[in-house]
Amino acid sequence: MKIILSSLFLIALSSLQAQNVADYKYVIIPQLFKDFVKEDYQLNTGLKTALRKKEYEIVNENSIPLDVQINPCLATKANIENTSVAFKNKLKVTFTDCNNNVISTYEGSSKEKDFTKGYQEALTFAMNQVGKQNAKDLPVTKTENTTTIKETTNKVVTQVSNKTVENKNVYKSNGKNYTTASTNNNEFVLIDQENSQVIAQFYPAAQQNIFHVTVISQNGNYQTIGYLNGNNIIIEYKTGDKSWSTTTYSK
Structure with a gap:
């Protein structure tokens, strides 16, 4: 079933993209960020907390809601990159769409010497730039395809x-x-x-x-x-x- 759903909707949605992270209701957050595999500095928890305050719904990679399984383009995926330089903790929060295209990037920095405090402060500055979740029924800009997508959804669920x-x-x-x-x-x-x-x-x-x-x-x-x-x-x-x-x- 999962294969059928994925095939149908990847074809239907391959050309549709949202313009901003605020267009998305769901944000997929990985368990670990590649640049912070050895030490997380509480960034995973900090990012989830900041997004929930802005009314986004957090998605675990191991537990995807059915509507996101049916339509992967309902979710954006978040990542945190380490862009630190000498005497300054810096990071970049990047959001990508279902085709791995970057839709939004936010940067933050801190002069705090303690790594945990510094990265958390940098994350706060970055997330202050993120808009409040304002997702519509589908995070797309080409409305002419919306009816077809909804019809396909109904067809798949009807078959089930x-x-x-x-x-x-x-x-x-x-x-x-x-x-x-x-x-x-x-x-x-x-x-x-x-x-x-x-x-x-x-x-x-x-x-x-x-x-x-x-x-x-x-x-x-x-x-x-x-x-x-x-x-x-x-x-x-x-x-x-x-x-x-x-x-x-x-x-």
Whole structure:
């Protein structure tokens, strides 16, 4: 399935590019930066914190959300390069698109002698230049292809949904039908059968039958938890800033 999705969308999106990092909702951050393999100086954590404050969603390379798997061009990838000179800690934060083209570069420097403090200060100066996340439905500038991309997305998900129906993985909740489809590494998605839209992606947690869940919503995706309980799938949905409620999908 992953190969099919990648092939379809790499063809459909190969010519489409965003103009600025702010056009992207997702930022993929590697576990290690090549220039800081021996010592991270807390740059990975610092970059994630700075981006979250600007409302970007951080993506781990080992756990890609389904919408990014379907459309890799929804995400930009961040990297930090060491550009230090004598008596000055300097670095460059670079963002690239799905075709590895550089879309934004920000530099920062510090005269702080301590490496950790110096690089963190330089990172702060660099990230102060990054705009707040302002992504649209798709980070593209050529709107004439948007309809085709969305139609392809629906087609792929419909194929998955139809296959799932054949396997009788049908769940019901509030009078609506839902289906599931496996992706990889024991991950699966929950699909609204009526409109063939993925509404949640499940990632296995350390404890059996408990999952990390990405809820896919028009108001913005968010992370929550889910459970498998016999023939039931249970998701904890956000109902407010600090309130949650559970919804059960039953076979």
